[in-house]
Amino acid sequence: MDPLEGLDEVPWHALNHAYGPATDVPRLLRALASESPEARWDAFMHLHANIYHQGTVYEATPYAVPFLIRLFEAPETPEREPVALLLVMIGNGWGWLEGPATTTRHLHKRLLRAGTSYEKEQERSRRIAEEARALVAPVLPRVIAALPAFAGRLRTSILYTLAEYPANLPTLEPILETIRQFEDEAAAEPYWQQIIDYLINSCGG
Numbered sequence: 137m138d139p140l141e142g143l144d145e146v147p148w149h150a151l152n153h154a155y156g157p158a159t160d161v162p163r164l165l166r167a168l169a170s171e172s173p174e175a176r177w178d179a180f181m182h183l184h185a186n187i188y189h190q191g192t193v194y195e196a197t198p199y200a201v202p203f204l205i206r207l208f209e210a211p212e213t214p215e216r217e218p219v220a221l222l223l224v225m226i227g228n229g230w231g232w233l234e235g236p237a238t239t240t241r242h243l244h245k246r247l248l249r250a251g252t253s254y255e256k257e258q259e260r261s262r263r264i265a266e267e268a269r270a271l272v273a274p275v276l277p278r279v280i281a282a283l284p285a286f287a288g289r290l291r292t293s294i295l296y297t298l299a300e301y302p303a304n305l306p307t308l309e310p311i312l313e314t315i316r317q318f319e320d321e322a323a324a325e326p327y328w329q330q331i332i333d334y335l336i337n338s339c340g341g
Contacts, residue, residue, distance in 0.1 A: 231261030
């Protein structure tokens with residue numbers, strides 16, 4: 137099965153990400169499966185900035201998640217680490233208007249002109265983030281199981297992201313069992329060891 141089957145059936149033009157209409161998302165998702173390492177990394181960096189932006193997720197994010205999951209699980213995907221990192225970050229993401237209401241008068245006026253309010257849009261952003269987290273949650277154990285095969289740098293980033301929000305983690309024992317495999321390697325990298333220690337303590341290990 138093509139992991140990107142149905143990609144063009146999603147109304148990306150009607151969905152927003154951090155920078156407006158999500159019309160670039162199909163191209164970026166396809167680039168994650170490119171034979172070119174440069175194209176894959178460029179796609180990762182753009183998706184890291186638009187469907188996930190500084191800890192927040194957007195209207196287009198839940199629509200992208202099923203394709204990311206299929207790319208992660210497809211044996212033909214050339215590099216699964218960036219896809220896994222995107223999934224873990226989205227799984228820890230918050231709605232674009234969650235948190236303190238530090239918005240401008242211009243945004244309030246724009247929302248009123250659109251027939252809504254800041255409060256309603258904030259609630260919508262919260263529901264969308266919950267949807268994205270719920271979509272990612274079932275694949276997290278498979279991401280953790282794949283960690284030993286991942287390259288060190290991105291594996292560290294995935295561990296760090298998991299450690300940030302331990303409440304979002306799946307069953308803890310597989311995580312602890314997996315990261316204990318890295319103890320010898322982490323001995324040469326103090327920062328990495330701190331991340332692992334923090335994750336173990338967060339999990340109650």
